[in-house]
Amino acid sequence: MVGKTLYDKLWDAHVVRVDNDGTALLYIDRHLVHEVTSPQAFEGLRLASRKPWRPHAILAVPDHNVPTVSRSEGIDDPISRLQVETLGSNCTEFGITEFSMGDPRQGIVHVIGPEQGATLPGMTVVCGDSHTSTHGAFGALAFGIGTSEVEHVLATQCLIQKKSGNLQIRVEGKAGPGVSAKDIALAIIGHIGTAGGTGYAIEFAGSAIRSLSMEGRMTLCNMAIEAGARAGMIAVDEVTLDYLAGRPYAPKGDEWLKAASVWADLKSDDDARFDKVVSLDATDISPQVTWGTSPEMVVSVDSRIPDPENEPDPVKREGMKRALVYMALEPGTPITEIRPDRVFIGSCTNARIEDLREAAQIAQGRKLNESIKQAIVVPGSGLVKRQAEDEGLDKIFLDAGFEWREPGCSMCLAMNADRLEPGERCASTSNRNFEGRQGQGGRTHLVSPATAAAAAVAGHFVDVNEF
Amino acid sequence: MEKFETLSAIVVPLDRHNVDTDAIIPKQFLKSIHRSGFGPNLFDEWRYLDRGEPGMDNSSRPLNPDFVLNQPRYKGAGILLARENFGCGSSREHAVWALLDAGFRVVIAPSFADIFHNNCFKNGVLPISIDTGIVDDLFRAVEETPGYRLSVDLERQIIEKPDGELTRFDIDGFHRQCLLEGLDDIGMTLKHREAIRRYEERRRKDAPWLFNKID
Numbered sequence: 001m002v003g004k005t006l007y008d009k010l011w012d013a014h015v016v017r018v019d020n021d022g023t024a025l026l027y028i029d030r031h032l033v034h035e036v037t038s039p040q041a042f043e044g045l046r047l048a049s050r051k052p053w054r055p056h057a058i059l060a061v062p063d064h065n066v067p068t069v070s071r072s073e074g075i076d077d078p079i080s081r082l083q084v085e086t087l088g089s090n091c092t093e094f095g096i097t098e099f100s101m102g103d104p105r106q107g108i109v110h111v112i113g114p115e116q117g118a119t120l121p122g123m124t125v126v127c128g129d130s131h132t133s134t135h136g137a138f139g140a141l142a143f144g145i146g147t148s149e150v151e152h153v154l155a156t157q158c159l160i161q162k163k164s165g166n167l168q169i170r171v172e173g174k175a176g177p178g179v180s181a182k183d184i185a186l187a188i189i190g191h192i193g194t195a196g197g198t199g200y201a202i203e204f205a206g207s208a209i210r211s212l213s214m215e216g217r218m219t220l221c222n223m224a225i226e227a228g229a230r231a232g233m234i235a236v237d238e239v240t241l242d243y244l245a246g247r248p249y250a251p252k253g254d255e256w257l258k259a260a261s262v263w264a265d266l267k268s269d270d271d272a273r274f275d276k277v278v279s280l281d282a283t284d285i286s287p288q289v290t291w292g293t294s295p296e297m298v299v300s301v302d303s304r305i306p307d308p309e310n311e312p313d314p315v316k317r318e319g320m321k322r323a324l325v326y327m328a329l330e331p332g333t334p335i336t337e338i339r340p341d342r343v344f345i346g347s348c349t350n351a352r353i354e355d356l357r358e359a360a361q362i363a364q365g366r367k368l369n370e371s372i373k374q375a376i377v378v379p380g381s382g383l384v385k386r387q388a389e390d391e392g393l394d395k396i397f398l399d400a401g402f403e404w405r406e407p408g409c410s411m412c413l414a415m416n417a418d419r420l421e422p423g424e425r426c427a428s429t430s431n432r433n434f435e436g437r438q439g440q441g442g443r444t445h446l447v448s449p450a451t452a453a454a455a456a457v458a459g460h461f462v463d464v465n466e467f
Numbered sequence: 468m469e470k471f472e473t474l475s476a477i478v479v480p481l482d483r484h485n486v487d488t489d490a491i492i493p494k495q496f497l498k499s500i501h502r503s504g505f506g507p508n509l510f511d512e513w514r515y516l517d518r519g520e521p522g523m524d525n526s527s528r529p530l531n532p533d534f535v536l537n538q539p540r541y542k543g544a545g546i547l548l549a550r551e552n553f554g555c556g557s558s559r560e561h562a563v564w565a566l567l568d569a570g571f572r573v574v575i576a577p578s579f580a581d582i583f584h585n586n587c588f589k590n591g592v593l594p595i596s597i598d599t600g601i602v603d604d605l606f607r608a609v610e611e612t613p614g615y616r617l618s619v620d621l622e623r624q625i626i627e628k629p630d631g632e633l634t635r636f637d638i639d640g641f642h643r644q645c646l647l648e649g650l651d652d653i654g655m656t657l658k659h660r661e662a663i664r665r666y667e668e669r670r671r672k673d674a675p676w677l678f679n680k681i682d
Binding site (some may be wrong): 016017019021023025027029036037039040048050053056057058059064065077079080083086097118120122123128129146147149151152155158160162194195198199225228229230249250251255259262294296315316318322414415422432435436 | 494555639
């Protein structure tokens, strides 16, 4: 018998029933809920007189709309306020636990799930948010769903799914200094393209992946969706267990020991077969900067903006030209000559403690370049914020001229008041550089936390190894 | 959900690859707690020259004359012709609600992003994936022929061109059935409630920590 991949194992363990054509009813262990993609799902439940199947399998938190400045005044924008209040009233009505805006544990849904131990190995985890792939870092099957599916999971604790293909991305070798998980993620997307993982679940493997911390693994799995895959995952090892031990919702005592022994099997068998394997050498990866309006439009910080005329595919060529017009950039320009107006350090990709430490290390003892209009640091959760303050990182940022904010999604998608003005350029640790993503007409360059901090200090992109 | 059986409609071409759901419906409109009313803000940043905000009177906003949806020849279109990886990015189902609200029941493209593709079937929108070569031909035909229409028959899995030429498309059997019958899939799943309970009992024995309460 052929061995199983990690994805095969997770899938098989959650199939409630399967039809002849492969359409399966898949059981969902953990449902994370935020304010933007849930109101219509709760409304659907009410209209059909249905109740949540397992309310205590759900954790809810407002994150997309919340202000990152002082919260004592509440939310200014009445439409945002109504959406956040609607989450609160829905959670009360249906008996769901919510970390509301004033709760010290509040934060970005993909930061707090793992932080609380609500995400565990071997689980299926869903959320009405494409970056749910983040939780796959724990050897879980985690993927984003639409609002109709949110309603489906609320009502049935299941989803109707077809199995995806198995794609293994192997990154071997030791990444060079200044190369973070974000750079590895961007390099992978640059290599396989934003549709390279469509129809697949990705397992990230290889020595470069094994040597990543949990924070780094979450960054990598977070961006699986930017490679087109709904789910990204990494096998369980000691790093996983060390991170989870003692977390509030993680099992304790004998139950922890039993769970840990079960989790040890959450890896692909040696003779497992993948539908597709992609290999990268970590030593080839340098710090990355995106230049266009798709995460696949990415190059090394020490290179130049590519020329669309060298692209053979006419549709892609037009896309590159359009991106360069939108970004106001010329082919052949060195990346290090690009000067951001604003810097954003945060998002479900890069707002965990390790990300803030990386950025602070660059900012320490330095000042924002005078050409930078604003640089904001938005911790991923209230607990990340507190830990960073305990370590003195807030002081480092504030002394350097950065703003130190309250937790939330913030300028990653600009649903709250944090946004770019038309034409402004941003060095951002978020995950999407789509047109208008950070504000209409805004121009986003995706980078690692260290590269973002370095750009803030230098006033232009620069190799972090020069610091 | 409204059934989908057949549709004959004008085709509008959107000649860009990797069209993301942020472009289909920008974030400021996601603050709504309702399912309807997104149509006027479909492709908002490409469609209008000003900055769109919720609550604006969209009928008085300046239109971008260069954007294809604003061109009179495509008025009343019900089929969107697109390029590869349509609907990538955010999981927002609002993107499908906006297309539906603007009158689109069919999107034809070489490929779709997974979450968007799934969301279509929950809302009676048919995403048709066909070969790039056929999509290229359709882009040419639409460009050359004002008022170009296609007829789509889901039961027969056929696209019919104005000259009567037929193109067959593939679709997952379950998805096809859901659209043809306009099925409520939550109702279907709840028919298996006993199987779900049995699964839970079994899992609770093997992995009780999965059932620890979030409270």
